Amino acid sequence: MNDIEEVLNYVKDLRSRNPDIKIVATNGCFDIIHQGHISMLKSAQRLGDVLIVGLNSDLSVKSLKGESRPVNRQGDRKAVLQELRCVDYVAVFEENTSHKFLEAVKPNVYVKAGDYSLESLNSLEKEVLVNCGTEIKFTYFISGLSTTNILKKINEQTINK
DSSP: OOHHHHHHHHHHHHHHHOTTOOEEEEEEOOSSOOHHHHHHHHHHHTTSSEEEEEEEOHHHHHHHHOTTOOSSOHHHHHHHHHHSTTOOEEEEEOSSSSHHHHHHHOOSEEEEETTOOTTTSOHHHHHHHHHHTOEEEEEOOOTTOOHHHHHHHHHHHHHTO
16 A cells, blocks of 8 residues: 555544544655744644645655755655654655645645745646645745755855865
8 A cells, every 4th residue: 555545544534533623734855854844844733633744755856856856765754754743644645746645635724835825836736725625825934944955055065175
């Protein structure tokens, strides 16, 4: 059974035990966890009863971010996210977009960092969310905090040695 099938069963079980449960979902690469990620995840968790995180697979991260990524393998990234108190469940998805993950979860609320907007959301993801009647929220964004910027800083320090 893959992660998408497992998260589908997890969500079915949650909703069968509590039909009024408010499920929040988000997704991303989460390659090098930083304060921006933590802030977004904690904000997302406060919007419902359960936070489910969709995690890009290694192949999708490489496709989206380039050959040098991910820095951390998906099993390691998943393990770190699962240890965070604000995260209830993590599911890896293979595609470059989270639309299949979102179809499985059918969240009540979908959260992205504030550097996204309705206009910048992927059209497949947005279509799934609209069809599910999902509320879309954007959290506060800490400017300059990104894995890309962290790696750039590390590379600059290495070059300047």
